Amino acid sequence: MGISLLALTHLPHGVARCATGSLVTMSADHESAVAAVAADSPTSSPAPRPPVRSAYGKETWKEISFLLSNLFTALAGFVYAVVTVLVGVSLSVTVIGLPLLALGLGGARWIGRSERARARALLGVHVAEPSRMPKRRGFFAWLWSSLKDPVAWRTQLYGLIRLPWGIVTFTVTLVSLLILWPVLPFIARGLANGDRGMVRGLLSPSDELERRIAELESDRGVVVDTAAADLRRIERDLHDGAQARLVALAMGLGLAKEKLLEDPEGAAAMVDEAHGEVKLALQELRDLARGIHPAVLTDRGLSAALSSVSARCTVPVKVSVDLAERPAEAIEGIAYFTVSELLQNVSKHARARSASVEVWRSEDRLMLQVRDDGVGGARLDGGTGLAGLTERLGAVDGLLVVDSPEGGPTTVTAELPWRSRPAS
Incomplete structure (x- = not known):
């Protein structure tokens, strides 16, 4: 319904009269727009009329x-x-x-x-x-x-x-x-x-700063808890694995030393056994070091590291990594352990016949996706470690999305911030 600009300029501030004669009210923004139109010369092109509302609407x-x-x-x-x-x-x-x-x-x-x-x-x-x-x-x-x-x-x-x-x-x-x-x-x-x-x-x-401070305080708590849990795991693995094996090795070598003159053959057999224990201890230490940060990830990047971890999965895994450059070392490590834990879930819980891992970059995000054709039913609160994984990703502004209907298939997508590796 049209409004006469001439009529508008003669009505009280904030009031307009429609062609039907009914009063309407206008917001301050609309009043400014009308004033600007009325001030234009007759030759200027007409501006769009602002919407009006009925005074008693x-x-x-x-x-x-x-x-x-x-x-x-x-x-x-x-x-x-x-x-x-x-x-x-x-x-x-x-x-x-x-x-x-x-x-x-x-x-x-x-x-x-x-x-x-x-x-x-x-x-x-x-x-x-x-x-x-x-x-x-x-x-x-x-x-x-x-x-x-x-x-x-x-x-x-x-x-x-x-x-x-x-x-x-x-x-x-x-x-x-x-x-x-x-x-x-x-x-x-x-x-x-x-x-x-x-x-x-x-x-x-x-405001955004206040919100961000609260998020960072929460994330800091998650990081501290995660680091403490990792330290406890490493201590437990050392105590129950390599340390116990090395103690047994020292005792065995001590007994072999005592028997060296009395029973050379028996001592040689004990030294032989100790040699085997040394190999096992070294293997456990390598596995422990790989759990902290695998050498293949440092040396060759995500593609080689994920191929290595997928080879230990109980089902065939197809790995596809499409990255033109490597992200920062910390982001690369989080991506590696995220995929590693998801593949462990596939081995333990999915009852799948095959799985796939895809890694790519989308603008300023590093994307990970792990799929399997198992029984599905995975949930963030289902006791498969997904809740803890979500917290770890959230600590670096990451995100974890799980799509796992009953009967499968399961698709887990993770997003991480892309942070470029500093130039050497």
């Missing part, structure tokens, strides 16, 4: 509904914020004070989520949901993370300042409904814009 009544409900939601939010903060702070000298405050801040996140949903439904404000709190292992890690949660504290602040605003918006809107009907749409628009600003300012997600 659906959007206006949604805003009125939001403003009238402000009093009740603001009262509930104010009481919750005051009670949780005062109780938590006043009892902080006891063992229950800080945990109660942390729980109260957790509840504030839920209130913020409900307020964002209300603003989205009635005001058309689409604010992204903040990232979830990172999972912390241990009570004190959870407590500290909850107490310094900026999203929860901003929601509590939102609850505190909303009560006087809720009283004002409820009163003004109610009075306008009863005695200021002609200007009700413009009052509702102005008050609703104040609410929109509060929602965007206090209930929006943390």
Whole structure:
């Protein structure tokens, strides 16, 4: 429906009259666009007319509904914020004070989520949901993370300042409904814009730096836990394997030394046995070193290393590596151990007849994909190590996706950041 620019310039600020004579309201952006069009010379090409909305249309009544409900939601939010903060702070000298405050801040996140949903439904404000709190292992890690949660504290602040605003918006809107009907749409628009600003300012997600710091703190915990688990595994392998074998070897050589003069043949047999033990110990040490970082990966890259690890799989594995250059050593190592663990899962759990490994680069990501034609049913929480693998990849901004319907086939795709190898 067309709008006369001449008529627009003679109506009050923010108001327009359609050809039918009905009033419509315009946002500030639309007003600027109309003013710019009206200021153009008659010879300039006409700009697109901004969309308008009816003064008493659906959007206006949604805003009125939001403003009238402000009093009740603001009262509930104010009481919750005051009670949780005062109780938590006043009892902080006891063992229950800080945990109660942390729980109260957790509840504030839920209130913020409900307020964002209300603003989205009635005001058309689409604010992204903040990232979830990172999972912390241990009570004190959870407590500290909850107490310094900026999203929860901003929601509590939102609850505190909303009560006087809720009283004002409820009163003004109610009075306008009863005695200021002609200007009700413009009052509702102005008050609703104040609410929109509060929602965007206090209930929006943390800024990117804040979010990234939280993610890095979580990732650092995963890396530390993973490193500690690897050290325990290496210690266990050394203690139960090579160390025990070397102790037995020393005892055997000691006995052979004692028998050397009395029973040369028996001593020679014991030395022979000790020689075999030495070979086994060396093999175990090589296997252990390969588990830390295989030499073939360092010397020849992913293609040769993955071909080597696939040869130890219990099913035939087709390996395809399409990389024009090598990624950074750390990323290369993570990719190798990811494929190695996935192929171990194929050997232990898949009951497959064949498998395949594909590696390629997609822009700034290193892509890995392991497929098998087994029975399927693999899940991240299924006890096959996929959950731990997901955490390890997440520590370097990686991603693991599992597609494994019952009956198979199974496809596991991993993404890693591509970080170029430094020039030598």
